[in-house]
Structures are given as structure tokens and as C-alpha cells.
Amino acid sequence: MSTLSFPPLMYGEEVSADAFSHACMKATMGCDAGMIAHAFAPNRMEAALVFAPEVPLRRAMAMLPLCGVGFQNALGALAPPEVAVHLGWDGTLYLNGARCGGFRAMASGTDPEVVPDWLVIGVALPLWPETDRPGDTPDQTTLYGEGCPDVMPPQLVEAWARHTLHHLNSWEQDGPRALHADWRGLAQSLGEDITQGAASGTFVGVDEDFGMLLRDADGDTRLIPLTTLLETAS
The missing domain is CATH 2.30.30.100 (SH3 type barrels.)
Structure with a gap:
């Protein structure tokens, strides 16, 4: 098991698989916000963060792009500078223009005007190709397939937590303007x-x-x- 270091108000729980489901289960049970479930496999990393929103769900869903921007910042700091990271509106991650995992979201309810008890944002990232013929799926890629063999999943999750917390504090204190600007600069397919x-x-x-x-x-x-x-x- 890995011992990860998280910023104040965040803490980790390592699981063998399906970090997203684990985080949703713990959120249902009333765990504190800031819990990050994480799972590391030879060819895949997963992480999921629990939020306790204080705004209606339609506003709280900004945590999806916020977590995406935090992840781009984290990977951008660890990966070689030539690796381009972009964000799809639907949560898809793109490395050098190809799909590479992505984000998903679940909340305690679905009414946009109701403040949910909890919201979980999860991310999954493939590390290695599942086939020895990656050219069969040219629109999809993996972290290490894009020249990032020195990016270790535990350090990536730690960095994601730090950068996400930074953007969360900015969003809470100053509103969404900075997040909109950051996200627009990373958005995939904007204008297409x-x-x-x-x-x-x-x-x-x-x-x-x-x-x-x-x-x-x-x-x-x-x-x-x-x-x-x-x-x-x-």
C-alpha cells in the first residue's frame, strides 16, 4: 500500500480497485469532504475526491472542470513539456490530441436546484496500452505511451490534490471567473x-x-x- 501526502483538509484511502465506487460509498456513509480514494494497477490509475457542496448542484458541478484543470496543472508539472493536455467538456482527458481516460461525477441527488449532500468527482487514466497493437485505436492513448514513463501515479494523485485545492479555494473566494479563463485555455473542440x-x-x-x-x-x-x-x- 502507498502512503501518500495530501494538503490540509484532504486525506487518502487506497483501495484495490474502483476508487470512484469506493468514494461514492464512503460519501453515502457520511465521510468528511476531502477524502481521496485511489487505486493503482499496473496499467491504470484511479482517484476520486469527495466534496460537500454548499451551493445548488448546477453550480457545484463546476467541480468537474475544476478537477480537470487541477489535473492538467499536476500532469503539466510532472510530464515533459512537449506533452499537451486538454480537457473535453464531458470530462474526457486528451494527451497530444488523443483520448486518455477522463473524469466522471455522481451526487446524492440530481435536482439542479437542490444542494446535494455530497458530490464525487473521479478520474481514471490508462498507463499502458492493453494491446501490443496500439495503432489499432489511433484516437486513444496512454500516459506512458505519450512519453511520460517517469510520472509515477502516487505523485500524480498528490499533485492533483494540491492543484485542485488551490483552484477550489480560488473558486470559493473569488467566484468562477478565473476557473472559466483557465478552462477555456485547455478546452478541447471549442469552436468546432x-x-x-x-x-x-x-x-x-x-x-x-x-x-x-x-x-x-x-x-x-x-x-x-x-x-x-x-x-x-x-
Whole structure:
């Protein structure tokens, strides 16, 4: 088992697998906010952070892009400078333009206007290809496949915690403006034609709560709330 070092108000629990489910279970049981479940396998790392929001869910979902920005900062500090990290609106991580794991979210409820008891944001990152023919999936990659063999998962999780806490403090004290600016600089497909769920159009930006703004061929703009990405317990 790894002994990780976390900043004040955060603490870790290592599990053998499925850090996200473990964090959701502990959140349901009433664990303190700041708990980070983490799991390390030879070809995959996982981590999940428990939040206790004090704002309605539609605003609290900003923790999804916030955790993404924190992860980009962490990996950017540990990886070679030529490794480009971008963030998909739906939580997907991109390394050098290819998909490489991503983020997911679950909360105690799904009503956007209700303050949830808890919110969990999880991240999973593939380390090595699962096949000896990675060229079969050119749109997907792995951490070590992009030239990051010296990035150790435990140190990456520790760095993610530190950078995420920094952005969280800024968001709580100064509002979302800085987070919006940071995220826009890392956003994948911004300004491009995309398909999100059943909707298609040009990804023109996000609203105050990071809802996706899609403009269709007729010039009409559709809002897709970030809460649509929430997973529900099976």
C-alpha cells in the first residue's frame, strides 16, 4: 500500500480497485469532504475526491472542470513539456490530441436546484496500452505511451490534490471567473462542430455554470447543462 501526502483538509484511502465506487460509498456513509480514494494497477490509475457542496448542484458541478484543470496543472508539472493536455467538456482527458481516460461525477441527488449532500468527482487514466497493437485505436492513448514513463501515479494523485485545492479555494473566494479563463485555455473542440449526446452543432462556449452552448445550422443556441453528465447509482 502507498502512503501518500495530501494538503490540509484532504486525506487518502487506497483501495484495490474502483476508487470512484469506493468514494461514492464512503460519501453515502457520511465521510468528511476531502477524502481521496485511489487505486493503482499496473496499467491504470484511479482517484476520486469527495466534496460537500454548499451551493445548488448546477453550480457545484463546476467541480468537474475544476478537477480537470487541477489535473492538467499536476500532469503539466510532472510530464515533459512537449506533452499537451486538454480537457473535453464531458470530462474526457486528451494527451497530444488523443483520448486518455477522463473524469466522471455522481451526487446524492440530481435536482439542479437542490444542494446535494455530497458530490464525487473521479478520474481514471490508462498507463499502458492493453494491446501490443496500439495503432489499432489511433484516437486513444496512454500516459506512458505519450512519453511520460517517469510520472509515477502516487505523485500524480498528490499533485492533483494540491492543484485542485488551490483552484477550489480560488473558486470559493473569488467566484468562477478565473476557473472559466483557465478552462477555456485547455478546452478541447471549442469552436468546432461536435455531437454531444443527441445534439449536434458548433461548440461556442459555456454558460456561467459550465453548461455547453451548441449553435445549430439555423443559428439557434442550445444549452446542455453540466448536470446531464451525472451518473446515477445502479
